[in-house]
Amino acid sequence: MTDMTFLIVPRNVLLVLLACFSIKSHAGSYAYITNQGADSVSVIDLSTNHVIKNIQVGKAPVGVAISNKLGLAYISNVDGQSISVIDIKSNSVIKTLPIHGSPVGLAVSSDNRTLYVADWTDDRIIAIDTADNSLQQEIKIGKAPAGMVVSPDSRTLYIACRDSNDVVAIDTRSFKIKNRIAVGRHPFGISLSPDGKSLFVVNVLSNTVTIIDTDTMENDSIKVGAHPYCISISSNGKTAYVTDTQDDDVSVLDLTQKKVIATIPVGEVPEGISFEAKSTHVYVTNWGSNSVSVIDSGSNQKIMEIPTGDKSRAFGEFISGE
Amino acid sequence: MKRIFALLTLALLPISAMAHGPSPQKVEKEVVIKADPAKVWDLIKDFGNMQKWHPAVESDKLETKNDENGDPATYRLLTLKGGGTIYEKLRSADDKDMVLKYEIVEGVLPVTDYYSKISVTAGPGAGETTVTWMGRFYRVYRLNPPIPEGQDDESAINAVTGVYDAGLANLKKVAEGQ
Numbered sequence: 001m002t003d004m005t006f007l008i009v010p011r012n013v014l015l016v017l018l019a020c021f022s023i024k025s026h027a028g029s030y031a032y033i034t035n036q037g038a039d040s041v042s043v044i045d046l047s048t049n050h051v052i053k054n055i056q057v058g059k060a061p062v063g064v065a066i067s068n069k070l071g072l073a074y075i076s077n078v079d080g081q082s083i084s085v086i087d088i089k090s091n092s093v094i095k096t097l098p099i100h101g102s103p104v105g106l107a108v109s110s111d112n113r114t115l116y117v118a119d120w121t122d123d124r125i126i127a128i129d130t131a132d133n134s135l136q137q138e139i140k141i142g143k144a145p146a147g148m149v150v151s152p153d154s155r156t157l158y159i160a161c162r163d164s165n166d167v168v169a170i171d172t173r174s175f176k177i178k179n180r181i182a183v184g185r186h187p188f189g190i191s192l193s194p195d196g197k198s199l200f201v202v203n204v205l206s207n208t209v210t211i212i213d214t215d216t217m218e219n220d221s222i223k224v225g226a227h228p229y230c231i232s233i234s235s236n237g238k239t240a241y242v243t244d245t246q247d248d249d250v251s252v253l254d255l256t257q258k259k260v261i262a263t264i265p266v267g268e269v270p271e272g273i274s275f276e277a278k279s280t281h282v283y284v285t286n287w288g289s290n291s292v293s294v295i296d297s298g299s300n301q302k303i304m305e306i307p308t309g310d311k312s313r314a315f316g317e318f319i320s321g322e
Numbered sequence: 323m324k325r326i327f328a329l330l331t332l333a334l335l336p337i338s339a340m341a342h343g344p345s346p347q348k349v350e351k352e353v354v355i356k357a358d359p360a361k362v363w364d365l366i367k368d369f370g371n372m373q374k375w376h377p378a379v380e381s382d383k384l385e386t387k388n389d390e391n392g393d394p395a396t397y398r399l400l401t402l403k404g405g406g407t408i409y410e411k412l413r414s415a416d417d418k419d420m421v422l423k424y425e426i427v428e429g430v431l432p433v434t435d436y437y438s439k440i441s442v443t444a445g446p447g448a449g450e451t452t453v454t455w456m457g458r459f460y461r462v463y464r465l466n467p468p469i470p471e472g473q474d475d476e477s478a479i480n481a482v483t484g485v486y487d488a489g490l491a492n493l494k495k496v497a498e499g500q
Contacts, residue, residue: 036345036346037348060344060345062344062345078344078345079344079345081466100466101466102344102466104344120344121344121464121465121466122466185390185391205390205391206391207391226413226414226423227437246413246423246437268456269458287346287348287458288348288456288458311346311348
């Protein structure tokens with residue numbers, strides 16, 4: 001019976017079905033793009049670079065954090081004062097967590113046990129247990145906490161404090177401050193090298209990136225473009241990509257030479273940025289042109305622009321499946 | 323015109339660009355002018371003479387000094403016809419692409435962290451020029467709701483919209499020689 005049914009399926013339908021199975025089987029990567037003005041998240045299938053779904057979330061979504069192990073994407077709705085929890089298999093919101101403050105930056109620990117939320121207005125970091133979404137603890141650390149990243153061993157959480165011009169390292173077990181490092185003016189985006197040994201902080205008003213040795217805390221800075229926001233590091237740890245919001249481009253930093261080796265024009269007011277390991281493409285979210293630019297890191301050229309939603313931001317690690 | 327003066331006089335205290343709320347707002351306005359793009363660009367890029375085309379500006383005083391990063395920069399002090407001032411920093415004036423970028427350091431508009439870009443392009447028709455004025459900024463109130471009147475997103479958007487609408491309408495008149 002099954003064989004009979006199979007035989008009468010038209011050939012073109014069969015090909016489509018096969019194509020669907022082949023995409024599924026290599027466990028694809030997807031980008032979760034927050035659209036501040038549309039109160040939505042655009043899901044981009046990175047194998048086709050098409051938006052496959054727009055998911056309604058809370059008011060003015062900005063931050064993204066993804067746990068592949070838990071199969072969840074967390075979205076901070078800053079004006080909605082909540083976090084939307086998206087099941088990345090069904091791409092639907094399964095829970096909304098109220099946050100009494102202004103959630104912006106989000107990060108999930110490398111062991112997937114903790115979701116960290118940076119509260120922009122109340123100057124605190126909230127730790128949420130991902131198993132039951134209960135509040136674990138919170139700490140006041142500096143003014144206007146923004147970007148966050150967790151070390152590969154989950155033992156340290158780094159936070160860029162925009163209005164106190166420093167980066168704070170928190171011991172995740174004691175939930176106490178380990179280090180406070182002065183950086184440039186208004187640090188916002190933050191990232192770690194794949195080995196966790198170098199920390200990168202983007203200083204919006206200084207137009208620089210500070211590179212911090214996470215063992216010695218020694219640091220150095222590199223000049224980038226105008227009003228930079230976010231940074232992403234290539235999977236081999238050799239190159240960094242920085243969004244220059246007021247130059248409408250991306251600065252490409254050679255981390256051996258410690259200098260900008262290329263600038264790539266993208267859409268208007270680029271904010272979030274993420275290097276995707278499989279394709280070696282760099283995805284850039286354009287707040288000003290409601291789109292995502294795709295950069296080929298081999299040629300350092302923009303190869304595509306994908307329309308998303310109004311005022312796209314995608315602050316944080318917004319790509320799943322890595 | 324009356325609306326824009328009313329909006330400008332609403333804000334009594336100068337507002338600094340230090341701390342801001344979490345969600346940036348955007349206003350984007352466009353006008354098509356029957357004039358040569360070079361002629362329109364000459365008006366836009368003349369950072370020290372905004373009174374030549376913006377009807378709310380009484381006078382414009384240019385200043386050059388080092389900015390907070392120690393780099394040489396150009397500033398202007400706009401004195402408005404309705405009272406009050408706006409102090410602005412020129413970010414760039416690109417003759418090749420005909421794009422002017424500037425920011426507000428402080429002033430009477432109910433906004434913070436205001437950044438703007440004015441783009442001049444040829445077309446859509448022959449002998450026509452399109453001017454696009456985009457602003458990205460935050461409301462004044464940076465804390466959680468309730469938000470005081472006049473310091474919310476809507477007040478910020480309305481004020482900037484008023485400035486752009488009045489400015490572009492008069493820019494068209496001036497450039498078309500009416």
